[in-house]
Amino acid sequence: MSHRITGISGLKRYVDLSDDEADEIERASREFRWAITPYYASLMDRKDRNCPIRKQAIPSARELEDVLGEEDPLHEEKHSPTRGLIHLYPDRVAFCVTNRCAMFCRHCVRKRIVGKRDYNLSQGDLAKGIRYIREHEEVRDVLITGGDPLVAQDAWIESLLREIRAIDHVEIIRIGTRTLCTMPQRITNELCDILSRYHPIWINTQFNHPKEITEEAAAACDRLLRAGVPLGNQSVLLRGINDDTDTMKKLVHSLVKIRVRPYYLYQCEVVRGTAHFRTPVERGLEIIQSLQGFTTGFAVPRFVVDTPIGKVPVAPQNIVARDENSVTLRNYEGKVWQLPNSVNWR
Secondary structure, three states, rough: OOOOEOOOOHOOOOOOOOOHHHHHHHHHOOOOOOOEEEHOOOOOOOOOOOOOOOOOHOOOOOHHOOOEEEOOOOOHHHOOHHHHHHOOOOOEEEEEOOOOOOOOOOOOOOOEEEEOOOEEEOOOHHHHHHHHHHHHHOOOOOEEEEOOOOHHOOOHHHHHHHHOOOOOOOEEEEEEHHHHHOOHHHHHHHHHHHHHHOOOEEEEEEOOOOHHHHHHHHHHHHHHHHOOOEEEEEEOOOOOOOOOHHEEEEEEEEHOOOOEEEEEEOOOEEEOOOOHHHOOOHHHHHHHHHHHOOOOHHOEEEEEEOOOEEEEOOOOOOOEEEEOEEEEOOOOOOOOEEEOOOOOOO
């Protein structure tokens, strides 16, 4: 964290920059802060400005051209009973305990808070959130997110986990982190030992491109898996980065090889500064259609659009026709099959 790249001179150690590109970075950074770990920068192509690693990490003047983007497209603050806590779904909450990240991704849905003045929630705000969870017995699932909670110190993480695990009706704790991708060295044996003491804990991470799945990332995932932590991946569909079938297929195959299950493929949010990453929803459907039947079933992520009313799964339509006594289905090759299926079978 202390060696993150935050200036042009540091960035030039990893990539070639023209004067125009350097000027773009300077202009964009006045509006949207940036920081890149040396590890993630080492994955960049030095000369190719369209490198998928560079595009996720280096600011672009295109971030300033977005006329549709919103500060809070998911209306999270309207569902926040205490600072940092989001209660949208009946039985679970998201607890945004920090706005700090190892890297400030250019497509981040929480640009309104991530990359501003760094903070962890105060002890008072943490206590209010934990009290809310304790008082709402319907909450069985707590997602610890941010920012990225795993950039905090081990003792701080353990204290938070201990408080939440002490609540009887909390069945599972989830952690959302991108450190597996952007700073895998953070996943130490000491951190894994802490996590193993508060099971069941699940982790979802975010790999968006096959180039991100390195030996270091695979080793970090392996340490967590050996500590009993199941891993899922939540990719974001990003134009010019992973919005083609070959890249997505290579990504999901690379993930299952390191025992990370592709979980979600998110439609890129209409958040301010991300217009150049967005694709139409139809592109996501085409990619899912190209995966279904053509690869292992559990390697196909669920395509979802996140909205202020919750995540909406969007899937290719495979029901061709329905009458009183049958349903006609279409398979991955376009072949159809009529299945006896009476409306009276109840």
